[in-house]
Amino acid sequence: MSITEVQFEAREAADGQSIANIEGRSQWQLTWRRLRSDKVSMIALAVIIIMVLLAITAPVFAAITHHPPNVAFPNTGENAVGLPVGPFTNGFWLGSDGTGRDLFIRILYGARISLFVGVVTTFIAACLGVSIGLMAGYFGGIIDTLLARLTDAVLAFPYVVLAIALAAVFGPSLTIIMAIITFFSWAGIARIVRGQTLSIKEKEYIEAARSIGAGPFRIMFLDILPNLMAPVLVVATLYIPAAVVFEATLSFLSLGIQPPTASWGNILSEATNFYQTSWWYVVFPALALLITTLAFNLLGDGIRDAMDPRTERILAARRMRRQRKRRRRATAALTGPTKDFPDPARQAPGI
């Protein structure tokens, strides 16, 4: 028995043991395990965490650079002809903006607004959507008809058009923007929750709960809701970037966050006059926006794949392939050239 074979035996024994005392894992543990092995999702998660940290520590950076977000520096922040200065000049890390303010600091403060709007509106919309979807699906009948029609109406409406009109009527402010975004976000979640509730409420354990006298709200929120958390979580992760984009769009059209408060949308809107001269003024806020939404979209896709039971097979296949490769390498290293003994794994096709 060669050394490698002993090693293989040992590894196989270890594998066998782990199979022997197999333990039940909850859905969340499984999802997290799968998510952790997905490099793209983990990078996306890291990017999001960095973004959040940067947003939280924005005042610290403002103190380090001595550039408060809304203060213009006409002497250092503008060149001889009054145009913005480029990145890494006069202590402006990413250059200055049209009025000589620090672009980097303003982007950080913009991140505070974007992330706050994205997360808070999605949370409220998810609560609303879940409640409405649960009620529509559980009660059925006239309540379902009314709520489902309402959902369809909101989904089909040209929301940017109406949002513009609403922002105009109520005057732009952070609260109004968040109300508008919430109003147009709950419907998608409600529709998914309704569909799931319709199938879950026919299950036997719900009947059992009803037979021991549980009330409708207890059943909806304690018995049905936990089984819905997975799809709701996936949809919510994908709604955050949508809300961030929505806020930026409204601010870009001057209907959202009003200057001098910084938001990625209004920075980009101010930048439109400086295309010919100052590329950084457009590129950096756009990049911040793109990186954030991309990270949330990638993470959302990753969570969806991790929750899909079909993914397990793909991952298992990948793991097996990797193990086989590792073994092959170990064999090659220990026994030298393997030309005379072709790897059986490579012969597979055609046999």
Add this chain to the structure above:
Amino acid sequence: MAIIGYLIRRILTGAVVVWLVATLAFFLFFARPVITVARQLAGRAATPQVINEVISNLGLNQPIMTQYWHFLDGLLHGNLGYSYFTQESVDTMVKQDLPPTLSLVVGGVVLWLIVGLSVGIISATRARGPFDRVANVLVLIGLSMPTFVIGEFLILVIFVPLNQHGFTWIDTGYSGPSQGLVKWAGHMLLPWITLAAVQCAIYTRLTRGQLLDTLSEDYIRTARAKGLSERRVVFRHGVRAALTPVVSQLGVDVGTLLGGVVITEYVFGLGGLGQVSVQAVFQDNLPVIIGFVILAALFVVVANIVVDFLYASLDPRVRIT
């Protein structure tokens, strides 16, 4: 004759929806103090008399139900009211501003369907190949890019450098087809790409997913087993079945499309209905805003009827009744 009955019913319900939207818009916008509008119109230094005169000139001092009645009456006669500022009829404004919007929508939709569907089909038939991987990355970037950022990006990277080097075929602003088709296309090219980009990403992903599901069904294996060419299997058996959910998504997306139109027109200064209505918002020009909201609702309703007919003609299981 069932189809005609169905059509009549759909048109009637559509009319009710448009009426509901119009009423909602009317009361929403008139529920706030009229004095702000009047003050803006009369100018900063206006005396209270002048402001009152402006209010009565606009008919804003009448009871709100009377105003609503006038509004509905006008609507039934195809009259959307008059701009507060220029006294121009909103109907005329719509007629003037329709060509840029129409050019944008038609070109954008054609581009988005061609690119979205073909990339989706190629991706699905070569799943996990290099083409599919590149397409997947592009789709994710497209999904994460707000429309206005794409527009700005195209201006910065294509329009500005080309113009600096004296190449002026690609231009911002609008030039009608009557002034030369080539010139028109040059003006519309970047707006078309902008409008289509986000939608392309959504439709590529949807088509790819649907087609992958369809191609793993038993009847596709049967089609292959009886010796049909791969092209025939994919297009006649696969794509046709995979397209039905894509088409129904089309109806839902009309609203998103209109939002994209507003932003694209604003970014490129095309001056269509969208840009005019954004300007109207800044001026508190209520009749123009309401006119646009009603038109948008009308567009959504008509598009949904068309989509439902398309759906029924694609999927033999769906019957129009």
